[in-house]
Amino acid sequence: MTHTLTAADLLDRLANIAPDSPLAAARITRDAATQHIQGSYLALFADDGIDFSLPDRLAVARQVAEWHEDSRLTAHYAGRLSNPDPGTGGSRLQSALHHAERLSRHPSAATPAHLEELRRAGWGPDAIVTLSQLVAYVSFQSRLLRGYRLIAGQPVxxxxxxxxxxxxxxxxxxxxxxxxxxxxxxxxxxxxxPWLAAKPLKEFTLQQQTTLEHNGHADSDYFRLLGRNLPVLEQRTLTDKGIFYTAGGLARQERELAAAVASKVNGCIYCASVHARKAAQLSKQPDDIQRLLDTPPGGKLSAGQSPRWQAEIDFAAALSATPAVAAPEHIARLRELGLGDLELLDLVQAAAFFAWANRLMLTLGEPFEK
Structure with missing residues (x-):
């Protein structure tokens, strides 16, 4: 069966991906990720939630895209707003924007007190989770858009x-x-x-409990917390699986490496521990992974690595910066080392996903030593 990208795919349109291009073919090969990246967008922006209205969601998304200096994404969200000026919003929206700026620019600076500030401004736990997902998703979305345009040779x-x-x-x-x-x-x-109470399993409907159990989330405080907005969590989970658990393209250990790099750039010790461990196990290069983890603040993450890993680390780090600074030179170097469009797509999506994952882990809770 021949698959094509849907005409409604937002990033396909904003990235100007030619339908007969190698990048379009690569996104079709990664159809699960492609479908659920768009599905996540629809879950966040297709309805007018009682606790967090669609106009307010769009206002926050527009501002997050602007903080990430993505003109195309900013224009998209502004175009969906009847009033694109967030300065006219009430105090509740302004508190969300203050929190969104921290999540966007300095997620590792978040504390439990910041969530308490949101509560005092009238944000309940379900709405805080939706707000956090939205900011983290747009951060992910902006990096996907930049990565796609770089692969396709489009200006950024x-x-x-x-x-x-x-x-x-x-x-x-x-x-x-x-x-x-x-x-x-x-x-x-x-x-x-978690800094917010995870929703008890018994408070989900039987169908929702089945969904959580199917995805292995029922016993996890983290996922039952994100389950306060279950449609978004389900789309995010399927996006994750489509990016990391697919055959061909970039080797799995290199996708995990990109996740660890993004986590170092964002200061997320928990995510880095999970994905560095996987990268080390799969590559059988634990010392090289530890060298990456031991890089001090401001240090060059790719120092001492092989040429291919250096190029992948440099690109993943540049894509993970806020705003992202990944450039055509990074793609050119990766192509020189033999990466094709599918491998480049896998690298972009693996690094970009942790703009999403890190921001949730860092701003809704914290790691502890077992």
Whole structure:
């Protein structure tokens, strides 16, 4: 059966992907990711939620796209707004925008007190989760758009290939819940505790419980917290699987490497621990992975790595910066090393997904030592 991209695919349109191009073919090959990236957009912006109205969602999305300096995405969300000026919103919207800026620019600076500020402004737990998903998704979306345009040879905003180093990260003696907190990036298995109450399994409908159990989420505080907006969580889960658990293209360990790099750039110790460990196991290069994890704030993440890993790390780091600074030179170097359009697509989507994942992990809870 021949598959084609749907005419309604937003990123296909904004990236100006030619229907007969290698990139279009690669996105069709990754049809599960392509379908559920769009499905996530529809789940976040297709209805007018009681707790978080569609105009307010669009106002936040437009501002997040602007903070990421993505002119095309900014114009898209502004075009859906009847009033594109968030300065005219009420105090509740302004509190969401203040929080959204932190999630966009400095997610590792988030604390439980910031969620309490949202609560005082009238945001309940379900709405906070939706807000967090929205900001994180648009952060992901902006990096996908830049990556697609670079692969296709299309112009991008701010095309200079600026260097990107490792970020600083939160170091505290103990978590909000009193557990010992990790002080350094590690390949060890860590725990994660939420700052908002995870929704008890019994409060989901039987059908919703089945969905959570099918995806392996029923026993996870993190996923039952995100389950406060279950349609978005389900689309996000399917997007994740479509990006990381597919055959061919970029080797799985290199996709995991890109996830670890993004987590270093964003300062997310928990996500880095999971995906660095997977990259080390699959590549059988634990020392090289540890060298990446040990990079100090401001340090060059690709130092001491093989030429292929250096190029992949440099690109993933540049795509993960806020705003992103991945440039045509990065793609040219990767092509010189033999990466084709499907492998480049896998690298873009793996790194970009952690603009989404890191922002949820860093702003809804924190890791602890087991």
């Amino acid at each position: 905003d701010n095309p200079l290939p600026l260097p990107v180093g490792a970020a600083a990260w939160r170091t505290v003696g103990a978590t909000h819940g009193g557990r010992p907190a990790p002080h350094a990036f590690t390949q060890r298995e860590l725990g994660w505790e």
